[in-house]
Amino acid sequence: MEFIRFHAMRTSVELAAERGAFPVIKGSIYDPEALTWQAPQPLVPFSRNYGRPPVDWTIVTDGIRKNGIRNAAQTTIAPTGTIGTVAGCEGYGCEPVFALAYVRHVNDGGKDLKLTYASPLFEQKLAESGLDEAARTSVINRVMAEGSCQTITEIPEAVRYYFVTAQDISSEEHVRMQAALQAFVDNSISKTINFPNNAKEDDVANAYMHAWKLGCKGITVYLAGSREKEVLETNSTAAAKQEEPAQAPRPEARQTTPVWLKETEEPKPIFFQQTKKPRPRCLMGFTYGVDTPVGKTFVTVNENGDAQPFEVFINTAKAGTDVAADSEAIARLISYILRLSSPVEPSQRLQEIWRQVSDLGGGRPMGFGPNRVRSLPDGVAQVLAEYIEERSERLNMGKPPRVDQITEGDTPTPVGQAVDWVKEAEPSAMRIGDFCPECGHASLLNVEGCRKCYSCGYSEC
Numbered sequence: 458m459e460f461i462r463f464h465a466m467r468t469s470v471e472l473a474a475e476r477g478a479f480p481v482i483k484g485s486i487y488d489p490e491a492l493t494w495q496a497p498q499p500l501v502p503f504s505r506n507y508g509r510p511p512v513d514w515t516i517v518t519d520g521i522r523k524n525g526i527r528n529a530a531q532t533t534i535a536p537t538g539t540i541g542t543v544a545g546c547e548g549y550g551c552e553p554v555f556a557l558a559y560v561r562h563v564n565d566g567g568k569d570l571k572l573t574y575a576s577p578l579f580e581q582k583l584a585e586s587g588l589d590e591a592a593r594t595s596v597i598n599r600v601m602a603e604g605s606c607q608t609i610t611e612i613p614e615a616v617r618y619y620f621v622t623a624q625d626i627s628s629e630e631h632v633r634m635q636a637a638l639q640a641f642v643d644n645s646i647s648k649t650i651n652f653p654n655n656a657k658e659d660d661v662a663n664a665y666m667h668a669w670k671l672g673c674k675g676i677t678v679y680l681a682g683s684r685e686k687e688v689l690e691t692n693s694t695a696a697a698k699q700e701e702p703a704q705a706p707r708p709e710a711r712q713t714t715p716v717w718l719k720e721t722e723e724p725k726p727i728f729f730q731q732t733k734k735p736r737p738r739c740l741m742g743f744t745y746g747v748d749t750p751v752g753k754t755f756v757t758v759n760e761n762g763d764a765q766p767f768e769v770f771i772n773t774a775k776a777g778t779d780v781a782a783d784s785e786a787i788a789r790l791i792s793y794i795l796r797l798s799s800p801v802e803p804s805q806r807l808q809e810i811w812r813q814v815s816d817l818g819g820g821r822p823m824g825f826g827p828n829r830v831r832s833l834p835d836g837v838a839q840v841l842a843e844y845i846e847e848r849s850e851r852l853n854m855g856k857p858p859r860v861d862q863i864t865e866g867d868t869p870t871p872v873g874q875a876v877d878w879v880k881e882a883e884p885s886a887m888r889i890g891d892f893c894p895e896c897g898h899a900s901l902l903n904v905e906g907c908r909k910c911y912s913c914g915y916s917e918c
Contacts, residue, residue: 478525556604
């Protein structure tokens, strides 16, 4: 890692001579006029260099004093578990292998696709160790269950010495491995400390404190079997989950026979008319934009004959996110209600929909006073209110009442002055993303190959 860092910085100094230093170098540790950066030192003195060419840090130091440096940061160790597996590498960044054999869960169109992985190098070494086929098969079956080979005495000690997994080393060894590399990495390192499922709070606290004392910029800890759904797990972890007793159903979830329905009686069939009106090939519509706590939202209301509202579309976020799914679900339910065969005209149904979804509060409202948008449904309700008023004006029905003055059973009558229901809301200072499963805020974003919540710090990795 020192060799990599040296040449990364040396190249950055050469780029600075050609293109100039990074813009805010003055006052930083790399300021040529007041250089405070010092060449990195190993955590412990090297005992071997494994034939590595020598490095001369004075070249970098003199280069910075002369030309500055092009890059404020040069090195990091990113999460490379999946990439390493796809490439056939049996090592993940600075991590030991998770297990010699494990199950990887892949989301295949909503279905759980289980992919079984076994170390090809481990299988090769077993064949070279002189074990017969029956013994190798027995060893592989045990490794498939446990993930590790350290307790299998049939395997030669030399093989067990080299094939060490993440669960075979202590938390201190995990931390010291990261710290040894952190000495030559100026950004953070993607590193996970794998704890057994019986680890205590003190074990986790000690790992974090040890990492802080050794200069690590951040670590991740993970307890085996701590989540209901895990991307990687051994067969023993999966079997332990299946052995857990199923929880008894809640009283309200039990199926009971109504007291008024005798055992000898059969339910009478109920006949309905056509469920919903068919959609014409072409419809005219109106699109409104409103800022909501989950981002800019566009609401489209389409009309059919007699200028009656027929369907609603809501576009909030990128496809595939929870926010987009919730938006589409709200739009589909509103559209279904409007298209139902009913003697109640769609415009009146839309007013009832407004009553149901308006003023629904969320965890992160926007704006103040009349511009306040409490949640995505509240933003949609404000758009529907604006549409209802504009539709009334288009049909020359006079000034409609303010929707907040309409109560159940009222017939709209032209009173008062129409108001602007939707105004530009103040932009949110929070980053807008998907819904966080931990805190519920719409601030779950993809960061370095993993989804992280900027409200509560939750991470899927």
